[in-house]
Amino acid sequence: MNVPPRRPLTLRDVSEASGVSEMTVSRVLRNRGDVSEATRAKVLSAAKTLGYVPNKIAGALASQRVNLVAVVIPSLSNMVFPEVMTGISNTLDGSGLQPVVGVTNYLPEREEQVLYEMLSWRPSGVIVAGLEQTEAAKAMLKNAGCPVVQIMDVDGTPIDNAVGISHRRAGRKMAEQILKAGYQNIGFLGTKMPLDHRARKRFEGFTEALAKGGVQVMDQEFYEGGSALAKGREMTMTLLERNPEIDFLYYSNDMIGAGGLLYLLEKGIDVPGQVGLAGFNGVELLDGLPRMLATMDSCRAEIGAKAADIIRHHVENPEAEPEIVELSPKIAPGDTLRRGLG
Amino acid sequence: MNVPPRRPLTLRDVSEASGVSEMTVSRVLRNRGDVSEATRAKVLSAAKTLGYVPNKIAGALASQRVNLVAVVIPSLSNMVFPEVMTGISNTLDGSGLQPVVGVTNYLPEREEQVLYEMLSWRPSGVIVAGLEQTEAAKAMLKNAGCPVVQIMDVDGTPIDNAVGISHRRAGRKMAEQILKAGYQNIGFLGTKMPLDHRARKRFEGFTEALAKGGVQVMDQEFYEGGSALAKGREMTMTLLERNPEIDFLYYSNDMIGAGGLLYLLEKGIDVPGQVGLAGFNGVELLDGLPRMLATMDSCRAEIGAKAADIIRHHVENPEAEPEIVELSPKIAPGDTLRRGLG
DNA sequence: ATGAAAGCGCTAACAT
DNA sequence: ATGTTAGCGCTTTCAT
Numbered sequence: 001m002n003v004p005p006r007r008p009l010t011l012r013d014v015s016e017a018s019g020v021s022e023m024t025v026s027r028v029l030r031n032r033g034d035v036s037e038a039t040r041a042k043v044l045s046a047a048k049t050l051g052y053v054p055n056k057i058a059g060a061l062a063s064q065r066v067n068l069v070a071v072v073i074p075s076l077s078n079m080v081f082p083e084v085m086t087g088i089s090n091t092l093d094g095s096g097l098q099p100v101v102g103v104t105n106y107l108p109e110r111e112e113q114v115l116y117e118m119l120s121w122r123p124s125g126v127i128v129a130g131l132e133q134t135e136a137a138k139a140m141l142k143n144a145g146c147p148v149v150q151i152m153d154v155d156g157t158p159i160d161n162a163v164g165i166s167h168r169r170a171g172r173k174m175a176e177q178i179l180k181a182g183y184q185n186i187g188f189l190g191t192k193m194p195l196d197h198r199a200r201k202r203f204e205g206f207t208e209a210l211a212k213g214g215v216q217v218m219d220q221e222f223y224e225g226g227s228a229l230a231k232g233r234e235m236t237m238t239l240l241e242r243n244p245e246i247d248f249l250y251y252s253n254d255m256i257g258a259g260g261l262l263y264l265l266e267k268g269i270d271v272p273g274q275v276g277l278a279g280f281n282g283v284e285l286l287d288g289l290p291r292m293l294a295t296m297d298s299c300r301a302e303i304g305a306k307a308a309d310i311i312r313h314h315v316e317n318p319e320a321e322p323e324i325v326e327l328s329p330k331i332a333p334g335d336t337l338r339r340g341l342g
Numbered sequence: 343m344n345v346p347p348r349r350p351l352t353l354r355d356v357s358e359a360s361g362v363s364e365m366t367v368s369r370v371l372r373n374r375g376d377v378s379e380a381t382r383a384k385v386l387s388a389a390k391t392l393g394y395v396p397n398k399i400a401g402a403l404a405s406q407r408v409n410l411v412a413v414v415i416p417s418l419s420n421m422v423f424p425e426v427m428t429g430i431s432n433t434l435d436g437s438g439l440q441p442v443v444g445v446t447n448y449l450p451e452r453e454e455q456v457l458y459e460m461l462s463w464r465p466s467g468v469i470v471a472g473l474e475q476t477e478a479a480k481a482m483l484k485n486a487g488c489p490v491v492q493i494m495d496v497d498g499t500p501i502d503n504a505v506g507i508s509h510r511r512a513g514r515k516m517a518e519q520i521l522k523a524g525y526q527n528i529g530f531l532g533t534k535m536p537l538d539h540r541a542r543k544r545f546e547g548f549t550e551a552l553a554k555g556g557v558q559v560m561d562q563e564f565y566e567g568g569s570a571l572a573k574g575r576e577m578t579m580t581l582l583e584r585n586p587e588i589d590f591l592y593y594s595n596d597m598i599g600a601g602g603l604l605y606l607l608e609k610g611i612d613v614p615g616q617v618g619l620a621g622f623n624g625v626e627l628l629d630g631l632p633r634m635l636a637t638m639d640s641c642r643a644e645i646g647a648k649a650a651d652i653i654r655h656h657v658e659n660p661e662a663e664p665e666i667v668e669l670s671p672k673i674a675p676g677d678t679l680r681r682g683l684g
Numbered sequence: 685a686t687g688a689a690a691g692c693g694c695t696a697a698c699a700t
Numbered sequence: 701a702t703g704t705t706a707g708c709g710c711t712t713t714c715a716t
Contacts, residue, residue: 008464008487010693021703026695034701051485056462057408058693060399061708065695076424085418089445098459101443103431117440120398122350143393145350229630259630266632288571288601290608352709363687368711376685400709403692407711 087304125311171205232259292334429646467653513547574601634676
């Protein structure tokens with residue numbers, strides 16, 4: 001057994017082992033410039049034998065290029081963001097760019113730290129969730145010297161590029177659909193997160209469109225922490241006990257909506273006859289529920305893919321103009337929203 | 343409006359703006375060495391005004407120190423790994439170390455690439471899921487020159503440190519409990535993933551313990567892709583139609599178990615009287631189901647936390663001995679597993 | 685408490 | 701096709 005080297009291997013080690021100059025070794029390892037098959041083979045064999053792993057830090061410093069794309073998101077446990085990540089990863093695959101994830105827990109201060117940390121690695125691009133950042137964070141992003149894509153939301157003014165949906169419009173559309181179906185006594189269930197701007201905007205759009213129809217939200221309930229499914233169940237119970245006349249529940253995410261659905265079915269309440277339901281996101285999970293919850297697709301994978309595309313394009317073409325891409329979420333009425341007038 | 347600088351700012355810019363040497367600026371920005379309050383203030387103000395973000399690449403090259411911990415996991419959509427990540431993040435918080443995630447999609451080849459990529463940034467530590475890696479990957483990890491923690495599993499020989507549970511033992515324990523409860527006609531439902539070694543080990547332990555009790559798995563069903571909840575539902579139907587005499591279903595994860603549970607309840611089948619159920623992982627989601635699925639906690643957050651602890655400790659104390667930590671998952675019998683003999 | 689010099693491991697740019 | 705030279709932007713080390 002050979003003892004693991006205390007000092008990591010360098011190009012020089014490979015150069016000496018193969019009898020080829022450092023520069024040529026570097027060329028072989030990066031597939032750049034013309035190198036004869038013979039030297040190429042010598043170098044690769046030496047590198048493999050030694051177990052050489054190039055030092056990207058030195059490489060990045062010398063070349064002023066870093067193949068990293070910083071992705072800054074509020075949470076990993078939201079189910080939504082892993083899907084965005086998948087879209088990003090798939091699109092970046094084969095581009096030579098690597099996504100690096102930072103998580104902010106919905107805290108602006110933490111977002112600032114994470115951004116600072118990531119920008120200090122001089123990434124080739126930044127993808128950040130939302131249009132709302134602290135002034136300091138916005139300043140950093142403006143000076144990042146690389147393309148920036150704000151994702152998920154287009155209700156506002158982006159720093160550079162943006163890809164997302166209009167949550168205000170999404171809330172409005174759902175409200176219109178609900179009114180059209182003839183529901184009148186509407187409850188809202190959401191998260192206790194003043195900093196979840198997208199949920200807030202959906203709610204604003206929702207109430208705005210209801211108001212146009214002469215309807216007000218009858219009651220609301222908010223939760224934090226715990227199992228979203230369980231909370232959805234509890235909140236639904238609470239709301240219906242408080243307001244037996246409620247005929248529709250709009251949930252700010254599908255998971256609590258699913259909890260509500262399970263509760264109502266257990267209680268033997270007629271869905272969507274007596275009470276209609278709708279969630280938001282269009283998560284895969286819904287496929288397995290006893291009944292399909294009405295929802296609205298938030299275009300997550302698509303958003304990730306498009307954001308990554310923009311980064312790729314701007315990396316290859318630094319003079320490209322900023323893009324703002326608004327995707328159109330579709331309502332999936334499922335089985336919990338009456339069609340036409342009741 | 344000032345035009346964003348084409349060239350990122352350097353220490354030199356801050357030095358010139360503040361009239362203090364680069365070296366002292368560097369000291370201020372890192373809180374190292376003695377600096378007078380006056381210079382300190384001058385430097386900080388200049389840095390802030392300019393919007394300077396230090397270049398970690400140069401810093402890392404000069405100091406031979408990188409505050410990154412590479413975390414290599416098979417998937418983000420598994421619900422399990424985000425929780426491990428949370429454990430890691432929480433424990434690393436305040437240590438100056440930053441987790442960086444790489445995703446392999448359960449592909450050994452991809453794992454090798456991701457590891458190579460991450461190791462080329464010379465991280466301070468590596469956390470990697472599982473004990474099974476390609477020979478090349480193992481060689482890289484051995485020569486990484488930093489602490490390595492393999493997580494989730496302890497059934498095998500770790501490269502350096504390990505934190506996890508014995509999946510073989512977990513499978514055995516569940517089988518024993520099931521037999522003790524008097525079930526005899528047992529079906530298994532899992533994923534079509536030959537490379538999910540932990541699921542495989544659980545299944546091996548499971549059949550082994552059943553065999554000791556003179557019982558064989560009666561039938562099995564596997565799925566891939568799609569909504570786990572929906573697949574659990576479908577597979578359960580298939581299995582029960584094929585074998586009406588089945589009285590217990592062991593699922594390789596809670597999500598498909600939940601789908602099965604919903605299906606059985608809808609069908610009006612007596613759970614756990616006629617058919618008992620158990621899953622694996624102990625996911626939060628279960629709290630919201632109509633009945634609590636029997637399961638076994640896989641200690642995810644704890645595993646992440648402990649792994650991060652080990653990295654921290656070894657970074658501060660490079661001569662520390664490797665640790666192998668086996669956590670003990672507990673069975674949560676919930677409401678879908680009879681107590682005592684039937 | 686502050687500064688000057690050297691160099692981390694690699695690659696760009698220029699030889700040859 | 702291969703080699704040489706000069707940095708990339710910081711931090712280490714040693715002066716003062």
